[in-house]
Amino acid sequence: MTEQAGLFDAEQLRVAPATDEPGLTPGAQMRRRQAAAIATGMHPLSLVAGNIRLHPAADQPTEDDHVITGLRCGGCVFYTRVGGHSRTYAKCWAGRTVTPIPRERQTKFGPKVTIREPRTSHGLATDLRRWWPACRQYEPKEPA
Numbered sequence: 323m324t325e326q327a328g329l330f331d332a333e334q335l336r337v338a339p340a341t342d343e344p345g346l347t348p349g350a351q352m353r354r355r356q357a358a359a360i361a362t363g364m365h366p367l368s369l370v371a372g373n374i375r376l377h378p379a380a381d382q383p384t385e386d387d388h389v390i391t392g393l394r395c396g397g398c399v400f401y402t403r404v405g406g407h408s409r410t411y412a413k414c415w416a417g418r419t420v421t422p423i424p425r426e427r428q429t430k431f432g433p434k435v436t437i438r439e440p441r442t443s444h445g446l447a448t449d450l451r452r453w454w455p456a457c458r459q460y461e462p463k464e465p466a
């Protein structure tokens with residue numbers, strides 16, 4: 323067998339994964355992984371929803387939910403709040419599609435449409451933060 327170490331030498335591109343510290347809560351560990359993703363140019367949603375790179379002009383995160391300036395998720399047209407009973411959750415609707423189910427395939431009490439939301443789930447890992455730096459799919463909201 324021949325030595326092929328030089329062919330695909332990507333040692334400089336390797337990033338050490340954020341290690342989980344014992345004693346941290348699961349939420350704190352997730353926030354550490356999300357911060358590590360941002361530091362490497364990836365959007366935090368890329369940890370659970372595929373390869374999502376940061377926008378080249380995205381602002382650096384400041385963890386300030388009250389002041390949303392520049393390119394951040396909070397200023398994006400895809401930033402959506404869902405829920406509406408006791409509380410709501412911020413999700414990203416980029417790539418969301420709603421496809422009507424043909425009438426002949428509908429059941430009496432079944433859904434009338436198929437909804438695909440590749441960046442959402444019912445879990446905490448896909449909750450957005452308004453201050454997160456924007457990804458490349460960012461589109462500014464219409465001015466109010």
Ligand code: SF4
Nearest residue numbers: 395398414416456457
């Ligand atoms: S900036 Fe990207 S991740 Fe954030 S809401 Fe917009 S499309 Fe979603």
